[in-house]
Each structure stands twice: as C-alpha cells, then as structure tokens.
Amino acid sequence: MSITHKTLIIGALGQIGSELAETLYARHGVENIICADIREPQTVQIEGKYLKLDVTDKAGLYEVIEQHEIRVIYNLAAILSAKGEQNPEWAWHLNMSGLLNSLEAARHFKGLQIFWPSSIAVFGPHSPRQNTPQYTVMDPNTVYGISKLAGERWCEYYAQKYGVDVRSIRYPGLIGYKSAPGGGTTDYAVDIYHYAVQHKPFTCFLSENTYLPMMYMEDAIRATLELMEAPAEKVKNRSSYNLGGISFSPKEIAASIQKHIPDFECTYVPDFRQAIADSWPQSIDDADAKMDWGWKGKYDMEAMTQIMLENITKQYLPQTQN
Ligand code: NAD
Ligand code: SER
Secondary structure, eight states, X not given: OOOSSEEEEETTTSHHHHHHHHHHHHHHOGGGEEEEESSOOSSSOOOSEEEEOOTTOHHHHHHHHHHHTEEEEEEOOXXXXXXXXXXXXXXXXXXXXXXXXXXXXXXXXXXXXXXXXEEGGGOOTTSOSSSBOSSSOOOOOSHHHHHHHHHXXXXXXHHHHHOOEEEOEEEOEEXXXXXXXXXXXXXXXXXXXXXXXXTOOEEESSOTTOOEEEEEHHHHHHHHHHHHHSOGGGOOOSSOEEOOOEEEOHHHHHHHHHTTOTTXXXXXXXXXXXXXXXXXXXXXXXXXXXXXXXXXXXXXXXXXXXXXXXXXXXXXXXXXXX
C-alpha cells in the first residue's frame, strides 16, 4: 500500500517504536515517516527525520502535525507497568495526557488516524485468567492498567462522539531483540536471552510457573499494521482488541533456551512484579481480532527462541565479527 501523507511515531526510540519505524520505512519510504521521542536518539539508529517532542505538550504536538502534514500518529509514549508503580502520578499524567492530546489532535485535524496501544494490564484479579475474553470483569490494580483501561474508554468515546479514527490493540508482553525493554513486568522474557547468550546465570523476578501472554515483536508489528490498514467498517471495536499470542512461564522459556545453550542456569527470586503478573491473564481469547480483521499469529515460543538467540548472539560478538 503506498501513501502520500506522513506518519508520526511518538515514543519512537522505545522497544516497539524502533521496530515499527524500520517496518514503516521499508513500506512507505523513509521520507514519509517522522520519529519523535522525549529523549535524544543516542543508542537507537534513526534513518529518517527525528524530532524531540514531549507528547504531553499539546501545542508542540499540534505544531508538528501542522508543519509536517501528519495524517497518521502512532502514540507509543508511556510508562510501563513496573516503572509506573514507582511513580504512579507521573505514569497517570504521561499515559493519560499523551493519549488525550492525540485524540484531541485527531478531533482538530480532520482525517488524522491514531494508533494507541493498550495492554493485557487492563485486566485484574477478578478477570478470568484463562483465555480471557474481550468483554469481561476488568479491575486493574496497577496505575498502568488503570491508565490503559481509562484510555480505552476515551478511545471509544472519541470514536463515537467525534468520529475519530482511533484503533488499538491490547498487546501481550512483547519480545524482540532489536532494542532494550523499558520497565515492564513481561520484560524478563527479553532480558533472559541476553544473559543466556553471554553464558551468565539469570535471576528471574517472577516465579517459575508464572504464565503470561506474550508475543514475538514481528507478529505484534504485523498485527498493528493490519489493524491500521483494515477498512474502517471491519474495525468494529474502537476501544481495544484482545490479541492472544503465546503463553509460557519462566521455566518454559528457560527450557527452550537450554535446548540451544545446555549450561544456561535460571533461578527465581520473585519481587514486587510477581503481584502484578498474578493479577494479569495467563492466556487471551482474541476471537474478535480474528473475526473482524483476520488476525493470525505466526511465531511460537520455539521459533521465537531460535531467532532471539541467533540475533542477540551477534550483538555480543566483537565488532569485527559482527
Ligand atoms: P518503551 O518504554 O520501550 O518506549 C516508550 C518510549 O516513549 C520511550 O522511548 C520514551 O523515551 C518515550 N517517552 C516517554 N515519555 C515521553 C514523552 N513525554 N513524550 C514523548 N516520548 C516519551 O515502551 P514500549 O515497550 O515500546 O511500549 C510502547 C507502548 O506499547 C506503550 O504504550 C506501552 O504501554 C504499550 N505496550 C507495550 C508492551 C510491551 O510488552 N512492550 C505491552 C503492552 C503494551
Ligand atoms: N509488557 C507490558 C508490561 O509488562 C504490559 O503492557 O508492562
């Protein structure tokens, strides 16, 4: 699909943003994608135009949209679950005002399409934990989950009340090798590979049998683009879609690594993140995403482990061999 208008990725230096940018460059041309973040791009390579932007600065956001004729925004700037618990007020402020600024912008600049990610964190201790349905009890008990649930309601409100074309996915824990994770409860499943390839023992902050829904990053990026490119009438849910992926425990991911690195050692010392994980689903029912816009995941845990190990190993080779 070719586009003639520009796309803005906010939070582009993060785990998802950096991979989304690469995919969008290849699809639509580097000149059509603008990356923005509150940080300087020190470690992440940005091929195209880069802007320093604070998503909570509404006037600054409007200026960027106007100046660059932005027609699509991926707003990925947020504080994740574990980090959010360290500073709830900050997490609430960033997660909510960033979203509201994007939604207001879409109301102001007609035809602006918004992607905003929600999370499995919208569920809570009273939600069913197995095959968690799209519509069920939701009582999140982290500030992150509360902000995502409130955000979903705002998305639907702006879609219904103002006709804003906002689309959203409740991502499971995302696992990729291209960038460092940023303060989530599911991030052990990224760090574990980095320890394994360096032949270092890994101490997991969750207990060995803690199952959580996860997804390899390439599947998540593909889901995001499929949802954004789906005809509007197929996007029946304007709050956020459940997305299933794969479910595994720390013990299972460690075992999948040991098939490649037999001397890899993993021990389990649960900390405050255990309570967060225990309040979340273990697996997700994504029948609506499948039915409405044809979602189908590709990667299982074994395929993901193989790709993660191969690519992270290269990152630790001396520069000349890399
Ligand atoms: P990340 O922490 O890696 O990236 C977030 C980026 O936002 C960072 O680069 C950060 O510098 C930037 N940022 C922070 N404050 C900002 C501000 N005021 N203005 C502009 N940029 C700012 O997070 P991620 O893993 O890439 O997640 C992106 C989005 O996806 C978040 O909304 C997150 O809640 C959601 N999500 C992620 C996962 C996951 O497993 N990674 C799962 C579910 C949902
Ligand atoms: N992966 C995210 C986290 O652990 C869930 O949204 O915070």
